[in-house]
Amino acid sequence: MTQKDATQTFPDKLLSGYQRFMQGRYADERDRYRDLAEAGQKPHTLIVACCDSRAAPETVFNSGPGELFVVRNVANLVPPYAPDGEYHSTSAALEFAVQSLRIRDIVVMGHGRCGGISAALDPGLKPLSPGDFIGRWMGLLKPVAAELQNSSLLTTAERQTALERISIRHSIENLRSFPCISILEEQKKLRIHGAWFDISTGELWVMDWKTGDFIRPDH
Incomplete structure (x- = not known):
């Protein structure tokens, strides 16, 4: 050729x-x-974001080259710490960012209308392939998703938004299961944040670290 x-x-x-x-x-x-x-590179922030093409952190935060270390996966999930010898892409990226790049802030950024979250809320959804990689990955949220599915007080859209935001808090809990992260946070050498981006309006909501609520920051 x-x-x-x-x-x-x-x-x-x-x-x-x-x-x-x-x-x-x-x-x-x-x-x-x-x-x-x-x-x-010496990025100041690690962002765990979704693969969704509509919610690119570099675009949302108008960042220049070298400023952000971005890890993207389906539904911006962080798995729990599991040193079991298997392949762990997200965990490897976390390890590199924290231990080698010495970043000071970690942001878990979810977004509205997330396809992965929608899949987690649909118990009848058929696997896209025999491997069912998405189904297995979204299984990280299975207990939480089941609670929302059983609530008759929520509409479909409300369940979607609720799980998008709950999953951010869930991932933050998993972040703290990594010793290298929890130790640095306790020493106040590392800060952890949550954020949710609304694709349709461009609004950014950040998580209050005390209450876990999502609020729109003052600009």
Whole structure:
């Protein structure tokens, strides 16, 4: 395959986007990118976010290169600490961010209309593949989801939003099951936060660390 053939198989939208990036942002921040390449990254915040293409943390927080260390998975979940020799992508990223990059803040950011949360609330949903990877992953929320499913006082939309926010608190509890995180938090060398982004309105809600309630911050 020639270089031209290889280029033609690559998505046109990505190539045109890359051209705009090189002509715009990269051109404006060329020195910054070079400094990051030579000195390495020193992000100030780790964000655990959803894979959803509509809720990219770098876009929501208008961040520049090197500022955020972002971990994205289905429904922005953090699994509990489990040093069992299996493959743990999210746990590995947490370990690297905390132990190597020495980040000072961790944010678990959920969002409205999350497909993973919707799947967790649908007990009749069929697996997308024999491996049922999404079903197994969302099983982390199974006990909480079951409680909401059994509540006749909530509408479908209310259950969705409730679990989106409850899952953030649940993930924060799991974060604290990691010794490297809980120890640093106790020493006040690390802070943990929760946030929920409403795709339809652009509103950001942050979790009150005392009550667990989500509030809109004053700007």
